[in-house]
Amino acid sequence: MSRRRTWFDLEERGVLWGMRLVLAAHRLLGRRLCLWLINLVVFYYWLSNATARRASRDYLRRLSHHAPHLGLSGGARDSLRHFNEFATAMIDKLGAWQGDIGADRVDMINTEALRRVLASGRGALLVGAHLGNLEVSRAISEVRPEVRLNVLVHTHHAEKFNQLLNEVSGDARLSLIQVSSLNPATAIMLQQRLEQGELVVIMGDRVPLSGAARTTRVPFLGAPAPFPQGPFILAALLRCPVLSLFCVRRGERFELTFNHLTDQVVLPRKQRDQELDRQVRRFVGDLERHCLAAPLQWFNFYDFWQQDTQEP
Numbered sequence: 001m002s003r004r005r006t007w008f009d010l011e012e013r014g015v016l017w018g019m020r021l022v023l024a025a026h027r028l029l030g031r032r033l034c035l036w037l038i039n040l041v042v043f044y045y046w047l048s049n050a051t052a053r054r055a056s057r058d059y060l061r062r063l064s065h066h067a068p069h070l071g072l073s074g075g076a077r078d079s080l081r082h083f084n085e086f087a088t089a090m091i092d093k094l095g096a097w098q099g100d101i102g103a104d105r106v107d108m109i110n111t112e113a114l115r116r117v118l119a120s121g122r123g124a125l126l127v128g129a130h131l132g133n134l135e136v137s138r139a140i141s142e143v144r145p146e147v148r149l150n151v152l153v154h155t156h157h158a159e160k161f162n163q164l165l166n167e168v169s170g171d172a173r174l175s176l177i178q179v180s181s182l183n184p185a186t187a188i189m190l191q192q193r194l195e196q197g198e199l200v201v202i203m204g205d206r207v208p209l210s211g212a213a214r215t216t217r218v219p220f221l222g223a224p225a226p227f228p229q230g231p232f233i234l235a236a237l238l239r240c241p242v243l244s245l246f247c248v249r250r251g252e253r254f255e256l257t258f259n260h261l262t263d264q265v266v267l268p269r270k271q272r273d274q275e276l277d278r279q280v281r282r283f284v285g286d287l288e289r290h291c292l293a294a295p296l297q298w299f300n301f302y303d304f305w306q307q308d309t310q311e312p
Contacts, residue, residue, distance in 0.1 A: 026094050035091050042087040046080055052301035056082045059304065062221040063295050070295050085296040089133050092249065096135035101254065106136060109257040114140070116260075117241045118147065123194040124241040127204040127231045127261070129287050131298045132248035134201065137256060148198040150190070152179045182230070187237055194240050201245065202231045204283050205300060216280045220288060225305045232279040235265040242279075244286045248294040259286055 026034045046053055060082060061074030072078050095101045117124040128134050140147055153176050179186055190200055207215055207226050214233075215226035235242045242261040247254055261282050267275050291298050 022090060023094055026091065031091060031095070031100075035088065038087045038090060039084055042083045043080070046083045049301075051303075053079060055301045055303055059221075059298065059300070060295075062223065062305075063291070066222045067292050067295075070292070072295060082296050086299050086301075088249070089297070089299065092133045092254075093135045096133065096138060101136055105252065106254045106256055107250075108140075109255060110259060113243055113258045113260040117243070118197065121197055122240065123196070123198045123200065124243055125194075125231065125235045125238060126199055126201045126243050126245040126258075127283055128201055128245045128247075129203060129205040129290075129298070130300050131205075131246055131287065131290055132294060133254070134245070134247055136247045136254045137201070137245060140199070140256075146197075148193070148196075149175070149201055150193055150198055151176050151201045152203075153177065182234065187234075190234075191238055194238055200238075200240075202234065204228065204231045204244075204280075205287060207306075216277050218277070218281050218284050220284055220305075221291065223305055227280050227284055229276045229280065231283075232265050232276055233267070235262075235279075236267045239264055244283055246286070246290045248290065248297050257290070261286075 022034065022038060025037055029037065056079040057074050057076075059074075060072050060078050063070055064072045064074050092101065114124070126137075128137075134151075137149065140149065177186075177190075194200060205227065207228060214229045216229055217224040217226050219225075220227070232242070241263050242265060244259045244261055245257070247256045249255075262279065265275070265279055
């Protein structure tokens with residue numbers, strides 16, 4: 001995969017100023033008018049960005065073949081609906097930051113898995129995905145008010161995003177940590193936070209910036225796709241429980257789901273690759289089930305299967 005086609009390049013272009021622009025519009029116009037405005041912007045983006053449009057249609061076609069009952073053809077209309085769902089998610093993101101989405105609008109599924117971990121006094125690694133809106137995971141504070149979320153991100157703008165978060169919400173229970181590469185200092189810092197009972201969130205559906213060397217190809221929606229080993233290598237280093245975490249919109253409500261993946265990732269030297277494969281497959285199985293349940297809410301607008309699909 002060429003450097004110009006990576007998800008990282010696509011997201012770094014103007015993402016911070018874009019969020020500031022949407023935030024200003026949200027404050028001035030309110031949710032309804034802001035959603036109308038951002039839908040216009042997204043429509044222009046859909047028309048002008050052939051790479052993202054191809055990726056959307058490829059994903060939707062795979063859904064169509066894998067689950068015909070969903071009624072998605074992968075045509076232009078479905079793709080535009082996919083992008084409009086992304087626009088709605090951006091507005092929801094702001095609502096979550098500003099505290100407009102309260103716990104009364106969030107249905108938390110299988111919280112017992114999280115409660116068992118937190119009862120031990122230690123934290124856990126939560127593996128999420130670019131599906132739905134993980135910002136709503138701030139509702140975890142309803143389970144334990146003192147719990148702090150540390151979200152690992154690749155963006156070089158992590159500090160600026162933290163500043164923006166503080167400007168909007170003043171909520172110190174959520175912080176972004178930039179981790180383009182994991183070094184010993186970062187690992188020690190994360191270990192300390194886990195020992196204090198904090199939660200570390202990492203995305204499990206993006207190829208690492210270092211390339212495919214640290215990925216495992218596993219079946220996803222009917223075809224092998226590369227998924228990062230990093231979350232599970234990190235879990236092995238931190239020796240902590242691992243849960244999957246997904247949050248999707250259901251009408252005017254949100255569904256936050258936890259699933260216990262393992263108490264601890266152990267990577268024996270001779271079976272390291274096999275164990276990583278097993279851990280990745282468990283997470284991808286969870287991700288696939290959630291994609292089938294909320295098909296238009298998975299937002300990876302690049303060639304995820306890395307096969308240079310062509311749009312007719």
